[in-house]
Amino acid sequence: xxxxxxxxxxxxxxxxxxxxxxxxxxxxxxxxxxxxxxxxxxxxxxxxxxxxxxxxxxxxxxxxxxxxxxxxxxxxxxxxxxxxxxxxxxxxxxxxxxxxxxxxxxxxxxxxxxxxxxxxxxxxxxxxxxxxxxxxxxxxxxxxxxxxxxxxxxxxxxxxxxxxxxxxxxxxxxxxxxxxxxxxxxxxxxxxxxxxxxxxxxxxxxxxxxxxxxxxxxxxxxxxxxxxxxxxxxxxxxxxxxxxxxxxxxxxxxxxxxxxxxxxxxxxxxxxxxxxxxxxxxxxxxxxxxxxxxxxxxxxxxxxxxxxxxxxxxxxxxxxxxxxxxxxxxxxxxxxxxxxxxxxxxxxxxxxxxxxxxxxxxxxxxxxxxxxxxxxxxxxxxxxxxxxxxxxxxxxxxxxxxxxxxxxxxxxxxxxxxxxx
Ligand SMILES: *Cc1c(COP(=O)(O)O)cnc(C)c1O
Numbered sequence: 001x002x003x004x005x006x007x008x009x010x011x012x013x014x015x016x017x018x019x020x021x022x023x024x025x026x027x028x029x030x031x032x033x034x035x036x037x038x039x040x041x042x043x044x045x046x047x048x049x050x051x052x053x054x055x056x057x058x059x060x061x062x063x064x065x066x067x068x069x070x071x072x073x074x075x076x077x078x079x080x081x082x083x084x085x086x087x088x089x090x091x092x093x094x095x096x097x098x099x100x101x102x103x104x105x106x107x108x109x110x111x112x113x114x115x116x117x118x119x120x121x122x123x124x125x126x127x128x129x130x131x132x133x134x135x136x137x138x139x140x141x142x143x144x145x146x147x148x149x150x151x152x153x154x155x156x157x158x159x160x161x162x163x164x165x166x167x168x169x170x171x172x173x174x175x176x177x178x179x180x181x182x183x184x185x186x187x188x189x190x191x192x193x194x195x196x197x198x199x200x201x202x203x204x205x206x207x208x209x210x211x212x213x214x215x216x217x218x219x220x221x222x223x224x225x226x227x228x229x230x231x232x233x234x235x236x237x238x239x240x241x242x243x244x245x246x247x248x249x250x251x252x253x254x255x256x257x258x259x260x261x262x263x264x265x266x267x268x269x270x271x272x273x274x275x276x277x278x279x280x281x282x283x284x285x286x287x288x289x290x291x292x293x294x295x296x297x298x299x300x301x302x303x304x305x306x307x308x309x310x311x312x313x314x315x316x317x318x319x320x321x322x323x324x325x326x327x328x329x330x331x332x333x334x335x336x337x338x339x340x341x342x343x344x345x346x347x348x349x350x351x352x353x354x355x356x357x358x359x360x361x362x363x364x365x366x367x368x369x370x371x372x373x374x375x376x377x378x379x380x381x382x383x384x385x386x387x388x389x390x391x392x393x394x395x396x397x398x399x400x401x402x403x404x405x406x407x408x409x410x411x412x413x414x415x416x417x418x419x420x421x
Contacts, residue, residue: 018083022079022289023289025082025083026285037072037076039278039282040071040072040278041278042066043065043066044064045066060262060265066275066278067269067270067273068270069269070275070281072282073091075281076091076281076282076284076285077090079285079288080213080219080229083197083288084192084197084198084211086232087232087234087257089231089232089261090230090265090269091215091276092228092230092269092274093226093228093274093276094274095120095122095212095213095216096228097228097274098213098230099228100126100130101264101267101268101272101274102210102230102264103126103189104267105243105260105263105267106158106186106189107136107158108136108242108243109134109135111155111158112153112155112156113159113160114141114156114158114160115159116141116162116172117141117142118165118166118393118394119160119161119162119166119393120162120214123162124140124385124389124393127140139151139153143161143170143172145173149180154184156181156184156186157187157241158188158189159177159180159186159188159189160190161190163190163191163193163200164194164321164336166194166381166393166401167377167381167395168319168345168393169328169343169394170321170394171331172190173331174188174201174203174208175206177207178206179207182237185239185241187209187210187236188208188209189208189210190208190212191211191213191214192212193212193214194217194367195341199291199295199296199338199339200341204233209232209260211231212228212229213228213229213231214227214228214367215227215228215284216366216368218287218295218342218367219284219288221287221288221290221291221369222283222287222370223366223371224283225279225280225283226280227276227280230261232260232261244259295339295342295368296339297406298339298405299322299340301342301406301407302320302339302340302341302342302343303320303323304413305402305409306318306344306346307323312420314349315346315347316348316398317346317347318346319344320341321340321341322340342367342368342404344401344404345377345394345395345399345401347396348420351376351378351399354419355374355376358419360372360407360412360415361373361415361419362374363375369405372402372403372405372412375401376399376401377390377395378397378399381401
């Protein structure tokens, strides 16, 4: 399947810059062809011969039935692949669906995952509540190579991290995690949602084997739609994972380098049906066209606000890897380029009073919206986690998480200052 995905349209070179790939990938050329992505709102696609039908069901390179593949979603997949520097992507109904699919592509009953503890709450839920039902266990550890190495077991098939942790804004040492995982034939999966679809970080370049996104966030960019993606590169080694080597022919023998992506599409889309609708794929592809404009500006505003809040007597700890005082600044400089992300967290003495005074900034549990949004993680996004786990994720009763939008810096600053006074 991968070639067809990568080469849309065929003359587009992946040497092009991010901004160019973001607006051209997936859009056909030709007389009378629309300048943009068509929404193919349909459940099934025709075959002109029995041979063509049989071939499609073997290879899944084209379109047959929309649970397996839809051309609009396929164009978005090509775009995400190009922006992440991968070879193949499957887009799914949400970031949650993408994480679940990625985890299931590396593990089966009896297997083990080592994950960092500063994860998005839904990922902690998958690892703690859902995967154990399938006999897959997980150990959550501090976001450091030593902690990850110490937690590895002979049956560990996957190391899981987020480029920038949520909401502590700690940066994962991706190359070190990759070395630890690969030393025993395990995969490194990275949730790169905060890395902005390859704009701030391309984890595949640092040894990750698969990269997931909640496309709901900066990719869609306007808080209008849910979506997720799993992107793979070529470097992964599946030769020590029985999922891929058992059986005759094994999945690895049958699918070669495409085996990982094939299993992800097979499970996430075809078998579990966690399909991204074409309308949503269209909106996310549209969002990607301005991702770099939005996120670059948002990163600048976030850094400015982090510095202002860090110097404010009424604010406790500020977590933002762009601050030179952050203990994650060195890792941020190594792994991030073009900005340090558009989310920070900070502590205020009285969160309820602070939140009630905001006039421009809104309270809502989303990230990557054009509008600046805040939440109180202790009672909301992380509210169902045990207290120790919340604190391990960097959440305290005083924490506020803020995802910075595209508003004017001066207006956001004034709103925060009046709410703090
Ligand atoms: C939001 C989010 C998810 C889950 O994505 P949904 O699209 O809401 O399912 C996963 N990881 C991170 C880092 C997120 O911010």
